[in-house]
Amino acid sequence: MHIQIAGKLTGRITKWIVLAAVIVVTMLLAPLAGKLTSVQNNEAESWLPESAESTQAIKELEAFQDPNDLVTTIVYYKESGLTEEDLAEIESHGPEIAEIEGVSNVITPQTAEEQGIPAPYVSEDGQVAKLDFTINRGDELWEDMPGVRDDVSELASIDGVEVYVAGAGGTTADQAAAFAGMDGRLLLITLCAVILILLVSYRSPVLWALPIFCAVVSLGIAMGLLYLLAKYADMTINGQTQFIMTVLVIGAGTDYALLLVARYREELRRHEDRHEAMAFALHRAAPAIFASASTVVVGLLCLMFAELNSTAGLGPANAVAVAVTFVVMVTLLPALLVICGRWVFWPFIPRFGSDEPTESGFWARTGNRIAPRPRVVWIFTTIALLIVALGALRLDTSGIPNDETYVAGQEVESVDGNAILVEHGLVDASSPVQVVANTDQAEAVVESMAGIEGIQEPAIVAEEDGTSLILANLTADPLDQASIEAVHEVRDAVHSVEGADALVGGWTAVTIDVEEASARDNKVVIPIMLLAVMLILMGLLRALASPLILIGTVILSFAAALGISGVVFDLVFDRPNTDPGFPLYAFVFLVALGIDYNIFLMTRVREETVGNGTRRGSLIALASTGGVITAAGIVLAATFGALATMPLTFALQIGTTIALGVLLDTMIVRSVLVTAINLDLGGKIWWPSALDRKPPVVPPKDPEREQVSEAASV
Known part of the structure; x- marks a missing residue:
């Protein structure tokens, strides 16, 4: 059944039908891609x-x-001290x-004094003054803030005085400016x-x-x-989801293409008719590609169990994207390859009957070096990876301070x-710290907050329908550890x-809740995902031992990737602090994507085991898939590494960790560790399956090949 389907998808007539169908779908949906940004939800409540x-x-x-109100602060700084003329000019900026x-x-130093606001608007040393205002542009605020900042900077300029647009409004302006055009730049860098x-x-x-x-x-x-799903089905899409989707689709799609093209090139050496060769290639490669895509999709869907909305929303959207990528890569790509013919491989065209070069290549030699002492190899490799994993102790997942939100060396106006x-x-x-309480107990709430270090004197500022609003300004940066401790005390x-x-x-309370939700999600989502991936591997390999081994190696690879990251973040990037959601994001992508290479390898091992036994089959599989898996790993590492070109610390960190983890999986875990274990345990890796319990039997004919040949002629 599967063989006939594979053949018909790439037949002499059906290849054109497949091409036409994908073109129609692309013409209908691709024009809507540019509108995706318009349905993003980046509000704090949605996260x-x-x-x-x-x-x-x-x-x-x-x-x-109004939830769209954004308080913005203009900071005036003059090292020699602000003069009376400077202060008078600051006052004149208010009406403008x-x-x-x-x-x-709008609150200037003078109006603050007139209104009896206790917080000073001019520093004791006379070098700094500030002006506050609230801005509300409704749903357009995110897009408008960079322009508002530019207008404000122009109006607030004073000769000899440094002016910064800061506060929540300045922070929003800098973030919006950082994201502006980022998707296009990221796509271009990734594609290059x-x-x-x-x-x-x-x-x-x-x-x-x-x-x-x-x-x-x-x-x-x-x-x-x-x-369409965000607009009509209430699917949550935010900026983070979209930029991760860009690199995920390009990276995963290219990986699937590499595997299929490599198998197609093999079959072209065995079959004179390219339609027949593609039918065999698609039949052999599609299950591994499907298992790989399923692992990523299921892993991403496991994020729906997360309590943090930003994490939970990341899963379904990217799962849809990966599913679409799988379908395109097993329909459009095969059709285009057979339409183009062998010449598309020029100048190294795989001729019918020519030798397969992988049989004596680098990875064949690597397998032969591992084969004499496989147990020594896998034990030594495991110990080395465990030692590297100790570097994870340098990671601090309590959150990224405000002054480390952007990469080192990046000058950011609001941060300064x-x-x-x-x-x-x-x-x-x-x-400020914002407290809402029943009005009849509001005074008691204010009294309970008195004397807490890290906040100024709290005050009741409004009352509505039996509920009062109490505000208390923080004395340090909202994301500073002192502010976080102060808010904990306020809550108690x-x-x-x-x-x-x-x-x-x-803002500080939001940060605390994000950290607590992330800690909970790490404990819940990671085990669920491991179980889901385990079940997929069991179904694919029809065994229990090998899936357990593969899960163990991927976890080890993840720990080693975190270890290297801990050292790099601290000593190279000077950014040891990470987002609370960082470990979970890194785990999801590294396990879902890292297991791909083991799937590509082990499906080939299982295929070769039938005729050659596990040990010989493992060496053949490594030699055959080594080059393509290495290329796939480098591609995926490069695509996620492209995130490091973004100015945000979180993007730099997640991109670096995934790139390092993928390279570890490709170069060491898959090629050395897994192969060594296979060679050491032999047929035991297929337990409880009966595979490789008897001497291999090679049938005189392959009826599957005859069926594929018939289907390919359609």
Whole structure:
């Protein structure tokens, strides 16, 4: 059945039908890809778990403030001290800034004094002053903030005075500017890296274009489909989901293409008719590609068990993208290859009857070196990886401080401005501690907060329908450890007031809830994903021992990747702190993608075991798949490594870790560790299957090949 389907998909007539069908789907969905950004949801509430205290606080705060209100701070700094003329000019900026669309509640040093605001607006040393305002542009705020910042900077300029747009508004402006055009740049960098690798791998000036074209088609269809799902089915898409999807589709799609093309090239040496050769190649390679894609899809869907909405939302969207990529790569790519013919491999065209070069290549020699002492090899390799994994102790997953949000050496206006405020004893009023409580207990809540180190004197600022809003400015950066400890103390204090039903929100509270949800997700999602991948491997290999071995090697590879990352983040990047969700993201992608190479290898081992036994089959499989898997690993490492070109620390870290982990899987775990274990244990790896319990029997005829030949002629 599978053989007949494989043959008919690439027959003399059906190849054109497949091509036409994919073109129609692409024409319908690809034009919608550009609209995906318009349905992104990057609001804090969309990232938080529904049960989090800060989520509940955000809902209660809607009675007091528009959720689109964004407090922005202009920081004025002059090393020699601000003069009276400078301060007078700052005052003149207030009315001008108030004229900007969406701006309200402008507070200058003078108006702060008139209103009796306790927080100082001019530093004691006279070097720094600030001006606050609130801006609201509705749903367009994210896109508009870089432009607003530029307008504000122009209006607030003073000769001899450094001006920074900081606070929550400045931070949003810098983040929006960093993401602006990022998808296009990331796609271009990724494609350039992959094209270069394919040129070296294929040694053909033509062949690389087909996998790249199919990968781009996959991305266009996936993004168009996700736009429809986000718009009409309430699927959550955010900026993080979209930029990860870009590298995932290009990387995974190219991997699938490499495996299929390599098998097709093998079959072209055995079959004179290219349709017949593709039928065999697709029949042999498709199960491994399907298992690989299924592993990634299932792994991503396991993220739906995460409590953190940003993590849970990442899974379904990228799972859809990978599923689309699989379908395109096993339909469009085979059709294009047989349409083009053998010449697409020029100048190294695989001729019918020519020798298979992998039989004496680098990976064949590697297997022969492992074979004499496989047990020594796998034990030594395991110990080495465990030692490397110790570097993970240098990782700090408590969160990325505000001044480390961007990569080292990146000058960021809001970060610099916030640092100046803290250094000169001024507070960032844009991110206060926000407490909502029942009005009849509001005074008691205020009293409970008195004296807590790290916050200024709390005050009741509003009352609505029996609920009061209490604000307290932080004395340090909102993401500083001192602020985090202060908010923990505030929560303990206000929760102890009976009948207050107090909820604590604000930027720092959100950070705390994200960290706690991430810790919970690590404990829940990782075991679920391991079980799901284990079941897929058991179904594919029809054994228990080999799936357990493969899971163990991938976990070891993940630990080693974290170990190397811990050292690199600290000593090379000067960014030892990571996002609370970093370990889970790294695990999901490394396990889901890293297991691919073991799937590619072990499906070939199983295929060869039938006629050659496990030990001989392992060597043949390593020799046959070594080159293509190495190329696939380098491609995937390069695509995720492209994330390191982004200015955000999180993107740099996740891209680096996945790239390192994939290279470890490709070069060491799959080629050395797994092969050595296979050679050491032999047929025991297939337990409880009966495979390799008897001497191999080679049938005189292969009826499958006859069926494929008939199907390929359709």
